[in-house]
Each structure stands twice: as structure tokens, then as C-alpha cells.
Amino acid sequence: MNANDFNTPVPNTWCPGCTNFMILAAVKKAMADLVNEGACKKEQFTCVAGIGCHAKIYDYFDINGFYGLHGRVPPVMAGIRLANPNLKVLGFSGDGDALAEGMAHFIHFCRYNLDATYLLHNNQIFALTTGQVTPTSEPGAVAKSTPHGSPFRPINPVVLALESGATFVAREYALDLQNLTATLKRAMKHKGAALVEILQPCITFKDVREFVKDKMYRIEPSDLEGALKNARSWNYTKEDSIRIPVGVFYETQYPTLEEKVGVKVWHEAYPERPQRSTEELWERFK
Numbered sequence: 001m002n003a004n005d006f007n008t009p010v011p012n013t014w015c016p017g018c019t020n021f022m023i024l025a026a027v028k029k030a031m032a033d034l035v036n037e038g039a040c041k042k043e044q045f046t047c048v049a050g051i052g053c054h055a056k057i058y059d060y061f062d063i064n065g066f067y068g069l070h071g072r073v074p075p076v077m078a079g080i081r082l083a084n085p086n087l088k089v090l091g092f093s094g095d096g097d098a099l100a101e102g103m104a105h106f107i108h109f110c111r112y113n114l115d116a117t118y119l120l121h122n123n124q125i126f127a128l129t130t131g132q133v134t135p136t137s138e139p140g141a142v143a144k145s146t147p148h149g150s151p152f153r154p155i156n157p158v159v160l161a162l163e164s165g166a167t168f169v170a171r172e173y174a175l176d177l178q179n180l181t182a183t184l185k186r187a188m189k190h191k192g193a194a195l196v197e198i199l200q201p202c203i204t205f206k207d208v209r210e211f212v213k214d215k216m217y218r219i220e221p222s223d224l225e226g227a228l229k230n231a232r233s234w235n236y237t238k239e240d241s242i243r244i245p246v247g248v249f250y251e252t253q254y255p256t257l258e259e260k261v262g263v264k265v266w267h268e269a270y271p272e273r274p275q276r277s278t279e280e281l282w283e284r285f286k
């Protein structure tokens, strides 16, 4: 199979040239590679999307999934994994979705070490609502919500994920297709909570492509202290002197939520659980 086997006929409504197109291409390629390598089957991929431009990605690949509420990607991922631990769950979130509306969920996803991959499309702006500051906007950022400049300091999601217990933490650039695909594959193969922050400039409301391309450099994974040091070396500011580390910051093994609560044991103990149709469930809960 190849990446095009994940295509859907849904018309794409991202702005022409949006950097989300590259994330879509990388995710489809990573999934196709994993299927070809025998690591998992196409039907095992399941996606959860937040709310925002990033979330539309769910319409553009042919896998099962769920649109959550704004910021609520992790609890839906947890529900899916606990109900069926055979599924390979990918969560798609934005910087607003993950760190404003969904901040608490983001922390608990890392802390629980849920066995799932969380892709954070970071464009440092609320893009779908046409440009307001988010928790990753730089201090002084001029946007629709802050015409005189943002008075806030940024939150660093890489530091937050490391401090909260995520067992795979990486940052990539949306337009570096090769490294993005490779890191996504590593994240999807990882057992435990994997965060991949993707720097995803919004070309319509905050075009920082040249800035990111100029400033980024690749790092190698290190121990937790080293990873934190690397992560703290850039706090989303836009000074000329900064450099942006990209690559895998940290990777370790630790029991997952699913292992700790004995999900597999529970599923094996009750193999004959009744299969209910969607219609039946709708009648019961409507």
C-alpha cells in the first residue's frame, strides 16, 4: 500500500499552501509504511481530532475516528484505548486546543502514559477563528485579541510534556517532510504517551516559515535533564539570537495506563462481550 490508499473524496478547505498539507502527507506515509512493515493493519488506525484547522485532517484520511470537543482529545483517546487496546490511536490537536481549552487533559495524557500518539500542530495562533493569541504566542504578539501586543509569557509544551511524564517527546517542522515522517513513525511505534509537537506556520495569519527554517537545528535524544535543558533553550520568543531545537528530545520505557489498569487481562477475561450495533446504542442513550 502507499500513502494514497488513505485518500478520501472530501474537498479540502485548508487555505491553498497551508503547512497542514505536509502534515497530512507525512501521516499518510507513516501509516502506509507501518502497514507495509507489518507493524499494524490499516483498520487498526483510529484518529481523534480536536477543533480547529488542524482537526480537519480527520476528513482527509480514510481511517475511523472521532471529533471531540475543543481541547478534549486525550479523554477520547483514553476511552478508545481502554475499550479496544488493539487500536492504534492518533490524536490531532492545535496549540489552542491542547494548551488553552485542553491544558489539563494534555498534562494527564502525559502523566497516565497512555499508549497513543499526540500530534500538536503548533502555529502559535487560534487559526480557525482567524487569529488570536494562544499560550504559545510570543510575548508582545500583535493579533486580533491583542492589538497592543500580548502581555503573556508562553507555555512550552515540550517542557510541559517532559515534566508531566510523557515517554516520547519530539518536535519537528511541518515542511521537513522526511524528518517529520521518520519521527512520526517512531512515535507511532513507541509504547506509551508520545508527543510530537509540529511547528506548523499558519501562512494566512502568522507566517513564520522563514524564521523557523533559519533558526532550527537538530538534536539527539538525551536523558531527562538533558532533554529539559534542550527544551528550555527556546521559549517561543522571536529574538534574533534564538535557536530552535528539533528532533527527538527524549524516549524511555515506563508501564502504560493500559498495563497498570490491566486492560488486557479484563478483555481476555470477557472475550464474549456482546457486540452492539450503533443503532442499538443510539436507541439506548438518545
Ligand SMILES: Cc1ncc(C[n+]2csc(CCOP(=O)(O)OP(=O)(O)O)c2C)c(N)n1
Pocket (backbone or CB within 6 Å): 050, 051, 052, 053, 054, 055, 070, 093, 094, 095, 096, 097, 098, 101, 121, 123, 125, 126, 127, 128, 129, 134
Ligand atoms: C470550548 C470552545 N471554545 C472556543 C471555541 C471556538 N474555537 C473554535 S476553533 C478555535 C481555535 C482553535 O485554535 P487551535 O487549537 O490553535 O487550532 P488551529 O485552528 O490553529 O489549527 C476556537 C477558539 C470552541 N469551538 N469551543
Ligand code: SF4
Pocket (backbone or CB within 6 Å): 013, 014, 015, 017, 018, 019, 020, 053, 054, 123, 127, 128, 201, 202, 203, 204, 205
Ligand atoms: S488559516 Fe492558517 S492554519 Fe488554517 S487553513 Fe489557513 S493557513 Fe492553514
Ligand SMILES: [Mg+2]
Pocket (backbone or CB within 6 Å): 052, 094, 095, 096, 121, 122, 123, 124, 125, 126, 127, 134
Ligand atoms: Mg493554532
